[in-house]
Amino acid sequence: MSATMQGSAVGNLPxxxxxxxxxxxxxxxxxxxxxxxxFLLPILAVFVVLFLVPLAQTAYFSFxxxxxxxxxxxxxxxxxxxxxxxDPSTLQGLGFTxxxxxxxxxxxxxxxxxxxxxxxxxxVGRDFVRSVFFFFSVPSLAIMGMVWKYIFSPMKTGVVNSxxxxxGLGPVPWLSNNSLAKFCVIFIAIWAQIGWHATLYxxxxxxxxxxxxxxxxxDGANKWQQFAHxxxxxxxxxxxxxxxxxxxxGLKVYDLPFTMTxxxxxxxxxxxxxxxxxQGIGQSQYGIGSALAVLFFIATGxxxxxxxxxSNLISRxxx
Amino acid sequence: xxxxxxxxxxxxxxxxxxxxxxxxxxxxxxxxxxIRLSYxxxxxxxxxxxxxxxxxKENPDIKIDFSYAPPTSEYIxxxxxxxxxxxxxxxxxxxSENRDDLIDNGYAKDLTDESFMKNISxxxxxxxxxxxKTYGMSITSWGSxxxxxxxxxxxxxxxxxPANWDDFLKLCKKLKNAGIEPFLEPNADEPxxxxxxxxxxxxxxxxxxxxxxxxxxxxxPGTDELEAIKEYIRLYDEGGVTRDTVGISGDDxxxxxxxxxxxxxxxxAWDFAxxxxxxxxWDFAPMPKLGDDYTQYAQGSAxxxxxxxxxxxGDKLKAAEKFLTFLSSKWALQKRNDAGDAVTVDxxxxxxxxxxQKVYDQDIKTGxxxxxxxxxxxxxxxxxxxxxxxxxxxxxxxxxxxxxxNIDAKVAAAQ
Numbered sequence: 001m002s003a004t005m006q007g008s009a010v011g012n013l014p015x016x017x018x019x020x021x022x023x024x025x026x027x028x029x030x031x032x033x034x035x036x037x038x039f040l041l042p043i044l045a046v047f048v049v050l051f052l053v054p055l056a057q058t059a060y061f062s063f064x065x066x067x068x069x070x071x072x073x074x075x076x077x078x079x080x081x082x083x084x085x086x087d088p089s090t091l092q093g094l095g096f097t098x099x100x101x102x103x104x105x106x107x108x109x110x111x112x113x114x115x116x117x118x119x120x121x122x123x124v125g126r127d128f129v130r131s132v133f134f135f136f137s138v139p140s141l142a143i144m145g146m147v148w149k150y151i152f153s154p155m156k157t158g159v160v161n162s163x164x165x166x167x168g169l170g171p172v173p174w175l176s177n178n179s180l181a182k183f184c185v186i187f188i189a190i191w192a193q194i195g196w197h198a199t200l201y202x203x204x205x206x207x208x209x210x211x212x213x214x215x216x217x218x219d220g221a222n223k224w225q226q227f228a229h230x231x232x233x234x235x236x237x238x239x240x241x242x243x244x245x246x247x248x249x250g251l252k253v254y255d256l257p258f259t260m261t262x263x264x265x266x267x268x269x270x271x272x273x274x275x276x277x278x279q280g281i282g283q284s285q286y287g288i289g290s291a292l293a294v295l296f297f298i299a300t301g302x303x304x305x306x307x308x309x310x311s312n313l314i315s316r317x318x319x
Numbered sequence: 320x321x322x323x324x325x326x327x328x329x330x331x332x333x334x335x336x337x338x339x340x341x342x343x344x345x346x347x348x349x350x351x352x353x354i355r356l357s358y359x360x361x362x363x364x365x366x367x368x369x370x371x372x373x374x375x376k377e378n379p380d381i382k383i384d385f386s387y388a389p390p391t392s393e394y395i396x397x398x399x400x401x402x403x404x405x406x407x408x409x410x411x412x413x414x415s416e417n418r419d420d421l422i423d424n425g426y427a428k429d430l431t432d433e434s435f436m437k438n439i440s441x442x443x444x445x446x447x448x449x450x451x452k453t454y455g456m457s458i459t460s461w462g463s464x465x466x467x468x469x470x471x472x473x474x475x476x477x478x479x480x481p482a483n484w485d486d487f488l489k490l491c492k493k494l495k496n497a498g499i500e501p502f503l504e505p506n507a508d509e510p511x512x513x514x515x516x517x518x519x520x521x522x523x524x525x526x527x528x529x530x531x532x533x534x535x536x537x538x539x540p541g542t543d544e545l546e547a548i549k550e551y552i553r554l555y556d557e558g559g560v561t562r563d564t565v566g567i568s569g570d571d572x573x574x575x576x577x578x579x580x581x582x583x584x585x586x587x588a589w590d591f592a593x594x595x596x597x598x599x600x601w602d603f604a605p606m607p608k609l610g611d612d613y614t615q616y617a618q619g620s621a622x623x624x625x626x627x628x629x630x631x632x633g634d635k636l637k638a639a640e641k642f643l644t645f646l647s648s649k650w651a652l653q654k655r656n657d658a659g660d661a662v663t664v665d666x667x668x669x670x671x672x673x674x675x676q677k678v679y680d681q682d683i684k685t686g687x688x689x690x691x692x693x694x695x696x697x698x699x700x701x702x703x704x705x706x707x708x709x710x711x712x713x714x715x716x717x718x719x720x721x722x723x724x725n726i727d728a729k730v731a732a733a734q
Binding site (some may be wrong): 067068069070071083086087088089149150153154155157171173174175176177178181261262263264265266267278281282283284285 | 399571575729
């Protein structure tokens with residue numbers, strides 16, 4: 001309404017006044033931009049100092065043999081990158097990291113959405129149940145890893161093995177078998193994160209207008225049809241956010257596998273971040289650690305942008 | 320300028336001034352004129368304070384600026400940052416993981432001819448030495464052995480673990496057949512301690528000086544210990560020890576032992592207090608030897624050493640030398656000994672716990688201990704690779720030959 005009035009007012013002005021008005025509007029816009037810039041300056045400075053400068057330094061170090069003890073370093077070209085691609089432990093770490101990120105993302109999403117739907121219904125003790133599920137995500141994954149290490153101990157006296165023994169079953173080599181160790185790490189990551197992501201979905205669920213379901217009921221839609229055609233499409237923004245967080249977090253995972261298995265047995269639960277920290281800082285191979293970090297930065301960027309692109313395409317389909 | 324703005328500025332100035340007061344206190348009159356010696360320790364303040372207090376009491380003209388970083392990787396990266404950032408501590412710790420880097424880059428002073436090095440044992444000097452020069456002062460050593468539950472061993476007719484490897488494996492089998500968990504080692508945390516003990520005795524039998532290993536152009540730490548590996552894996556192939564040790568940490572192992580759920584573990588003096596507190600009937604035996612043709616060895620090492628920053632001179636250098644002299648004094652050695660450390664300084668009459676006496680006399684005092692990673696370049700890379708390959712070997716996923724090949728390939732790539 002006001003825009004129409006404004007437009008008509010401008011249209012009635014003589015040409016000179018209209019020009020003056022545009023200049024004033026441009027000046028005001030510029031003034032607002034400058035004001036916004038000053039507000040953004042602190043965070044820009046933080047971004048440049050804490051992100052761009054270290055990133056540029058990392059990229060530079062990746063072409064050198066910097067060992068952390070002397071600033072006299074030699075340019076080694078792509079040697080560090082070649083070493084990264086030929087090191088079996090790094091490649092194994094990359095394999096597990098990708099497996100972890102994908103399985104955790106799919107697992108959490110598949111469980112958290114139905115859980116959120118259930119938690120959105122009315123039942124006795126609903127708030128308590130919501131709190132319990134959310135509580136799993138409160139302790140850090142590093143603490144979780146240390147606790148679950150005892151629960152999944154491969155010894156007869158391990159918590160899970162003791163329970164199995166009570167049913168007459170033999171001990172299972174949870175953390176001493178490569179496949180089972182991978183399973184344990186991924187299982188705990190899913191278990192620990194479903195509550196938080198269910199809460200996220202719950203917020204989106206509560207924003208879905210109730211009349212959509214009422215109309216669907218009148219039209220004869222069953223519960224599954226309502227879920228597939230109303231709930232799921234309406235949750236798409238939430239799914240995009242949740243999967244983005246899970247994928248980016250999964251690719252950077254370090255704390256849980258490290259505290260639970262230290263990357264073992266062998267290199268079966270070794271991750272790229274552990275490799276960067278171990279080789280770069282722990283073993284003073286800053287050149288190799290930096291090359292790995294640069295490659296990982298690019299790979300993570302590509303994967304996350306791809307995932308966002310696909311999610312956006314799917315969400316547009318439901319609009 | 321309005322009164323309001325003027326008032327605000329005055330208030331801000333007063334606040335800024337107030338913040339400077341505590342800083343001024345840092346350089347109190349009591350320390351004015353003293354020589355300030357910076358010391359980056361990897362023992363925490365509680366452990367280090369008695370030594371610093373006593374030193375400052377004996378040397379009132381010197382003030383120690385103490386700082387601390389926990390071992391090992393955090394300490395090394397903290398020291399690294401300070402060295403590169405021109406904030407080098409005057410006295411710091413040199414150990415196997417940073418020894419080569421500190422020497423190569425000229426950060427550690429050559430202490431070979433210093434008077435306080437006179438009584439330091441040769442094994443401790445070798446630990447932080449190169450080409451006949453010594454770059455640190457190490458005064459204690461450690462060695463591992465077999466901690467055993469006397470009650471469980473008695474059930475199969477043994478008073479202590481046998482001294483020979485073949486007999487040790489027979490004992491493991493007997494315990495297993497009696498339904499007792501025979502032995503555990505923390506393979507989730509570290510490579511096996513047996514391999515190092517065996518390797519020490521194999522090198523002695525072959526007449527190889529381990530200090531020459533790191534000077535070789537093409538180092539092959541995997542192939543070098545192949546014989547020891549083949550003997551070690553018999554623990555699982557013949558001794559019936561559970562391969563689940565791959566998923567067992569040091570804490571798990573200790574808990575199992577103190578709860579009486581395992582007969583023997585490989586451990587060291589650092590856990591003796593826990594065994595005592597558990598009130599169990601335990602003792603400690605030296606590691607078994609490979610056979611009668613071999614000398615018995617322990618897995619062990621000299622402890623990390625104190626180093627002096629190479630660029631120190633004048634009064635600061637004199638103060639640093641005084642500090643190291645003090646740390647090797649009778650008072651400081653006795654204090655270390657009382658704290659449970661195995662002091663290995665010549666002429667010092669050390670006392671250790673009764674259970675540790677045999678290992679101390681047989682291995683530590685005589686220098687019959689060996690740690691594979693101490694004798695090759697890039698020990699940090701070697702250690703993590705040894706652990707990973709050890710786990711795969713115990714799992715039965717690789718053979719001893721593949722183990723050796725993988726270790727050699729990793730070290731070759733790092734070199």
